[in-house]
Amino acid sequence: MIRLYDTAKQEVVPFKLRDEGKVSIYVCGPTVYAPPHIGHGRMVLVFDTFRSYLEWSGLEVNFVSNITDIDDNIIKRADELGVSCEEVTATSEDIWWQAMDLIDVARPDHSPHATDYVDKMVELIQRLIEAEAAYVTSDGVYLSVDKVDGYGLLAHQSLDQLLEGGGDRDIVGTEKEFTADFALWKFPKPGEPSWPAPWGEGRPGWHTECVVMSLDLLGEGFDLHTGGLDLTFPHHENERAQAVALGHQFATHWMHNGFVETDGQKMSKSLGNVQDLVGLATQYDPRAYRLLILQSHYRSPIEISDVSMTNAEAALTRLDAFARRTASSVGQPDPVVLDEFTTIVDNDFDTSGGTDLLFRQVREGNSALDAGEVEAAAVHAANVRELAKAFRLRLVQDQGAPAEMQALAAQRTEARANKDFARADEIRDQLAAAGWVVEDLADGPVLRRK
């Protein structure tokens, strides 16, 4: 029985599913106007590993994550670059998927584009107007939040508290009936993209996109709505507000991942410490970020630095070394260990506890091998493979050393057999200079990258 922390309830509760054996998940995807940063990276990795775990547990997962391809930021970016919005979104989306491939994030079952859903958004807004939950002003259409039952469910603040606010926001939409009302539809300035609508051409507001796409693809009362912690309010609150205003049931559970920090500081554009995801995944083993995320809890803040990434890479080396050492072993995982794993991870997706168990299996497997207990080692090896698979963490056995390096390694083995250690060490230095380390395993040498 999986239990998850629910942002709305503020406690860990059983993960109740609408349909037995099936999970419907909506993850708020990127607005495609800039390359993904490491914060996006954490978000997608958290939910990719979660999805993988659910599937591994035998559940059928319907995983939807949108692409927001119409938004103020896109318009602004297109203006800055002097190109069309389409050009900005096409290029950015391309980079997005490349980055996903690089960090080995599985494609969603559906990745709807906001621009493909404008008709349905117009319909929703029309119904909101008819229900008198929304109204038209000279610059757009707004939702009356005070007509929504339980507004503030996710913010955990009353409307009054929200309004007092301390931020440096501008209060736009001076014709708003109530300060907290938010835009469903924005009338365009000259040159801005727009779609026809009964109350005037324009473009949808961000919050309307996600509510329409999630309900359309997953249906009422879908299981889980997720995203980064900062989307809790206003984005998710406002999505829910629209659904509830029309009497729809929205997501049953809310799950949000914690933030990424560098040097104990928020990553932000103004501080100039925004780190590019592709850059990070290129500079380090792309799997290192996944492992680092698995070793911490998804709701905790994590520190991304050269130290933490290098640390994760070293841990990965250990896992790979074990995979290499047990490459030829054949065995079945121990059901007791798998049970233990499930019990741990089912508890609010405790991946840290799960990786803990994984590493303990590695150590026990290595010990068994050292003691010559081949069968016991094979079980541990199978456990390790299974646990890594649950988190979609790929272990690398063969790093594909080029033929000439392999030949050198073979020569070294020969030299050692002849007790020509000077020659053997010379070859080892040669390999090292070329970036390869030799590991002398039971059935011969294996090369790995330094």
Next chain:
RNA sequence: GCGCAGAUGCCCGAGCGGCCUAAGGGAGCGGCCUGCAAAGCCGUGAUUCGCGGGUUCAAAUCCCGCUCUGCGCUCCA
């Protein structure tokens, strides 16, 4: 100002009333293995969990206050 998180060894990071003299990973140190290494194994490392009070037979874990950090308060993963 209001709300929500967090502060744990040299570093990262679990634990959330008794099994904690606090997991796991990394780094260090000592040993075993090895021709020497690499890989691996064993040992070592916080008597202590931001600070100050309190509750309890028992607190890193609960309560109150304080300090610091992050997030939100209508752009944000």
